[in-house]
Amino acid sequence: MPYVASDHRKKFDPEALRQRIPGWGVDSDPADRPSFPKERTEPEDLGAHWDLPELQQPREGRERSVEHEMLTPVFGTAQPLHGVSGMIRRFAYDRYSEGRTAHWLLLVVGDRADAIGAHLKSLATLHPDNPVTETGVLAEAGSHPISSRYGVGRADWKHTWLDPIIVAGPWVLAGVMAVRTIVKIARR
Incomplete structure (x- = not known):
């Protein structure tokens, strides 16, 4: 069954699952989990003593996966998206999660479109490929x-x-x- 963003918050009755699946929920109590101390999410408990760095500008037009709330504070700008390949890549980022095959297939198609465009440009120059x-x-x-x-x-x-x-x-x-x-x- 493919992953759908809304599926991960289904509510199940824990008692019904314990009766149906042997051993279900044995690690639900933090005291029973050996990895529990490592699972803390409060920054002061983990020793992280920093604030979010200043956000790099400009941020418009940068590709960001649909499952991420925001761009990372710093990102590369050396190869901006352009042309048909840029449209294909933007569509992949705007429409599909990184967990979907369609996302990656569209990125491959965008790469091939960019390569074809580069070959066509080279034919128009004095030094073709x-x-x-x-x-x-x-x-x-x-x-x-x-x-x-x-x-x-x-x-x-x-x-x-x-x-x-x-x-x-x-x-x-x-x-x-x-x-x-x-x-x-x-x-x-």
Whole structure:
């Protein structure tokens, strides 16, 4: 059953649970719990002698998970969210708890959208990405590719056949789509 924020405060009858579940509630009395002294939540009892630091500004537009009441006092600002990937990530933070798979899948989709955007930007420059040299395909071919893969206990040899598909596949697909688009435009 998936976690829903409102489900964690259900009221149960303790006596009914004790009768139904053997051993239920044996640690409900603090005197019976060996970890009870460690569970104190009063700051003066724990030895924490500090106040909340001054809050960093600006705080608007920062992503904050729905289960957290506020942002941490200090947070990173080096990579602000931008474009389509930023919209996807903001949606993940605004809509889903960090405990939900949808939250993390949307963050992965946002990351992939950012990578696609970076590739498209590089195509518009004088120095586009070079998938052959950036993936290290040529380096491995020149540095004993067979002896470095087999007989040395590498874990990645089982999926070696997938590597060209994963690395070159998107580029080949983009090229095919570009050629089809150009052909359609030329026929008109």
